[in-house]
Amino acid sequence: xxxxxxxxxxxxxxxxxxxxxxxxxxxxxxxxxxxxxxxxxxxxxxxxxxxxxxxxxxxxxxxxxxxxxxxxxxxxxxxxxxxxxxxxxxxxxxxxxxxxxxxxxxxxxxxxxxxxxxxxxxxxxxxxxxxxxxxxxxxxxxxxxxxxxxxxxxxxxxxxxxxxxxxxxxxxxxxxxxxxxxxxxxxxxxxxxxxxxxxxxxxxxxxxxx
Amino acid sequence: xxxxxxxxxxxxxxxxxxxxxxxxxxxxxxxxxxxxxxxxxxxxxxxxxxxxxxxxxxxxxxxxxxxxxxxxxxxxxxxxxxxxxxxxxxxxxxxxxxxxxxxxxxxxxxxxxxxxxxxxxxxxxxxxxxxxxxxxxxxxxxxxxxxxxxxxxxxxxxxxxxxxxxxxxxxxxxxxxxxxxxxxxxxxxxxxxxxxxxxxxxxxxxxxxxxxxxxxxxxxxxxxxxxxxxxxxxxxxxxxxxxxxxxxxxxxxxxxxxxxxxxxxxxxxxxxxxxxxxxxxxxxxxxxxxxxxxxxxxxxxxxxxxxxxxxxxxxxxxxxxxxxxxxxxxxxxxxxxxxxxxxxxxxxxxxxxxxxxxxxxxxxxxxxxxxxxxxxxxxxxxxxxxxxxxxxxxxxxxxxxxxxxxxxxxxxxxxxxxxxxxxxxxxxxxxxxxxxxxxxxxxxxxxxxxxxxxxxxxxxxxxxxxxxxxxxxx
Numbered sequence: 001x002x003x004x005x006x007x008x009x010x011x012x013x014x015x016x017x018x019x020x021x022x023x024x025x026x027x028x029x030x031x032x033x034x035x036x037x038x039x040x041x042x043x044x045x046x047x048x049x050x051x052x053x054x055x056x057x058x059x060x061x062x063x064x065x066x067x068x069x070x071x072x073x074x075x076x077x078x079x080x081x082x083x084x085x086x087x088x089x090x091x092x093x094x095x096x097x098x099x100x101x102x103x104x105x106x107x108x109x110x111x112x113x114x115x116x117x118x119x120x121x122x123x124x125x126x127x128x129x130x131x132x133x134x135x136x137x138x139x140x141x142x143x144x145x146x147x148x149x150x151x152x153x154x155x156x157x158x159x160x161x162x163x164x165x166x167x168x169x170x171x172x173x174x175x176x177x178x179x180x181x182x183x184x185x186x187x188x189x190x191x192x193x194x195x196x197x198x199x200x201x202x203x204x205x206x207x208x209x210x
Numbered sequence: 211x212x213x214x215x216x217x218x219x220x221x222x223x224x225x226x227x228x229x230x231x232x233x234x235x236x237x238x239x240x241x242x243x244x245x246x247x248x249x250x251x252x253x254x255x256x257x258x259x260x261x262x263x264x265x266x267x268x269x270x271x272x273x274x275x276x277x278x279x280x281x282x283x284x285x286x287x288x289x290x291x292x293x294x295x296x297x298x299x300x301x302x303x304x305x306x307x308x309x310x311x312x313x314x315x316x317x318x319x320x321x322x323x324x325x326x327x328x329x330x331x332x333x334x335x336x337x338x339x340x341x342x343x344x345x346x347x348x349x350x351x352x353x354x355x356x357x358x359x360x361x362x363x364x365x366x367x368x369x370x371x372x373x374x375x376x377x378x379x380x381x382x383x384x385x386x387x388x389x390x391x392x393x394x395x396x397x398x399x400x401x402x403x404x405x406x407x408x409x410x411x412x413x414x415x416x417x418x419x420x421x422x423x424x425x426x427x428x429x430x431x432x433x434x435x436x437x438x439x440x441x442x443x444x445x446x447x448x449x450x451x452x453x454x455x456x457x458x459x460x461x462x463x464x465x466x467x468x469x470x471x472x473x474x475x476x477x478x479x480x481x482x483x484x485x486x487x488x489x490x491x492x493x494x495x496x497x498x499x500x501x502x503x504x505x506x507x508x509x510x511x512x513x514x515x516x517x518x519x520x521x522x523x524x525x526x527x528x529x530x531x532x533x534x535x536x537x538x539x540x541x542x543x544x545x546x547x548x549x550x551x552x553x554x555x556x557x558x559x560x561x562x563x564x565x566x567x568x569x570x571x572x573x574x575x576x577x578x579x580x581x582x583x584x585x586x587x588x589x590x591x592x593x594x595x596x597x598x599x600x601x602x603x604x605x606x607x608x609x610x611x612x613x614x615x616x617x618x619x620x621x622x623x624x625x626x627x628x629x630x631x632x633x634x635x636x637x638x639x640x641x642x643x644x645x646x647x648x649x650x651x652x653x654x655x656x657x658x659x660x661x662x663x664x665x666x667x668x669x670x671x672x673x674x675x676x677x678x679x680x681x682x683x684x
Binding site: 060061062063064065066067068071083091092093094095096097098099100101105106108109110111112113114118122125126128129130131182183186188 | 568569571572573575576579580584585586587588589590591596599600601602603605618619620621622623624625660663664665666681682683684
């Protein structure tokens with residue numbers, strides 16, 4: 001007798017629904033928050049930033065376009081009265097610019113830490129106390145630190161966006177999503193390096209925007 | 211009346227915060243003796259309280275000893291009394307001992323629970339809740355319940371955990387107990403035993419007048435008190451209007467791990483105090499006292515009122531890790547003066563907002579670890595100068611509702627504008643001319659330019675002609 005999984009048993013359905021198990025032929029069901037950049041969302045499983053997961057944004061230097069990339073997400077979360085935090089940002093997140101981008105400043109928080117290890121620790125604390133999204137700048141994060149962060153995100157249901165330099169692209173990472181931001185002809189473009197459920201990334205970078 | 215008495219057989223040692231293998235010594239003249247039992251020092255056998263140091267040394271030559279500190283005992287006993295406040299009133303804390311060599315003090319806290327039995331769902335359930343709460347204190351305790359305080363203490367010490375609820379049962383329950391349990395001088399007890407009165411029952415059967423003549427008035431008087439026939443005087447513990455507790459270390463301590471035990475103890479006392487007064491607090495102050503020089507002061511401010519020992523402890527611990535004391539510490543001193551009433555619905559409210567409560571506790575922990583200036587909220591400020599159009603807002607309360615600038619603003623600002631060479635510019639600048647009234651005038655033309663791989667926000671200073679990079683757009 002052949003075992004048919006056309007109608008999977010309830011235990012299996014529960015696993016499939018939770019996104020912890022997926023079938024090879026299908027795109028995994030991944031709970032995600034739309035990034036607000038239509039062309040990027042079209043490339044991402046679930047249609048955006050994965051929830052309850054670690055995502056990495058690799059970029060050559062601050063100001064490349066990484067803030068424009070996350071701005072729609074920050075605006076939407078904060079407008080929904082969800083807390084977002086910037087941990088160890090390299091420059092000052094500028095309140096007038098954020099407000100113009102639709103961010104509700106009352107739901108934002110900046111934490112300045114003495115070193116990358118502390119940044120990861122603080123991010124974990126923030127996630128575990130119910131922060132919806134934590135943006136953390138920690139270029140020199142250890143693989144072990146990243147796994148802890150990924151675990152904290154999984155357990156708390158929050159999102160961590162880790163900002164690192166493009167040089168880290170070659171290093172292995174437990175992140176569910178890895179994006180690279182570069183500028184071409186003065187326009188920021190995003191390339192998907194890795195997503196959960198798809199083997200490789202999408203080689204063609206896409207422009208930010210609706 | 212119905213008293214619940216807690217007997218703390220090891221309090222003399224627990225007050226010092228040392229392990230069970232340390233002997234705590236009483237002293238009188240040249241006599242030195244153990245006031246608490248010393249666990250497992252001789253081939254696993256305990257050295258009992260009351261034996262002389264010389265005897266103890268013959269069994270355990272390496273025995274660690276410390277002199278007792280009656281002040282520390284009293285403070286610990288009072289803190290324990292504060293935890294009992296919510297179970298009834300009055301609360302009485304007493305150390306029963308006679309000024310004679312080899313006396314073993316009895317440390318006891320009693321609370322009158324007759325009126326609160328129904329509140330706690332009966333005597334068994336009350337005792338269980340109370341003993342459960344004492345688990346946090348990590349102290350040895352035995353409980354007795356009886357209509358007189360003295361009898362409750364005797365039952366506790368004898369390990370008789372079944373409560374005696376009626377006066378008429380009292381004599382029957384006490385009769386088989388040895389008279390050594392009575393808090394009398396050794397001479398009196400020895401004399402009574404020498405004439406064959408070794409059980410309380412035998413004592414109760416003896417003629418009152420004879421006892422008075424041979425052993426003094428306090429013998430029949432105490433027996434009357436024991437049987438609740440005569441009132442027992444007491445001085446009820448009242449929590450003082452301000453909180454202060456100290457913990458003297460057994461030497462100079464310069465590592466933080468060693469400070470954590472006494473710190474936890476002080477926080478526990480603080481929580482017990484707050485609970486006894488039915489108040490809550492947002493501030494406290496920790497002093498680390500050194501042998502020389504001014505103490506290191508660690509003030510602490512919470513974001514919301516708390517009466518939880520664990521919360522105070524966590525935050526103080528983070529503070530110590532962030533700012534370790536520069537000198538060895540001799541004593542810890544925790545004090546608080548400002549208290550807030552607990553609003554009726556507070557407990558319920560907290561549970562509803564468990565998440566925000568967790569969030570607050572987390573923020574406090576981060577503040578304690580990194581310092582208050584390192585946690586802030588980006589906020590708007592009413593100023594046209596870009597470097598003053600934002601501020602680091604506080605975490606409490608909402609930011610001012612200010613209109614955002616009409617001109618587009620970037621997402622990153624440099625902490626300090628950076629001098630750059632004149633970049634190629636296109637289009638019309640945004641002119642900002644302001645600040646002439648406060649000594650920081652700005653006459654600038656702002657441009658969006660491409661600087662290398664980035665979209666930069668630069669300005670041309672019209673006063674000195676120099677160009678500056680102030681922000682990054684994306």
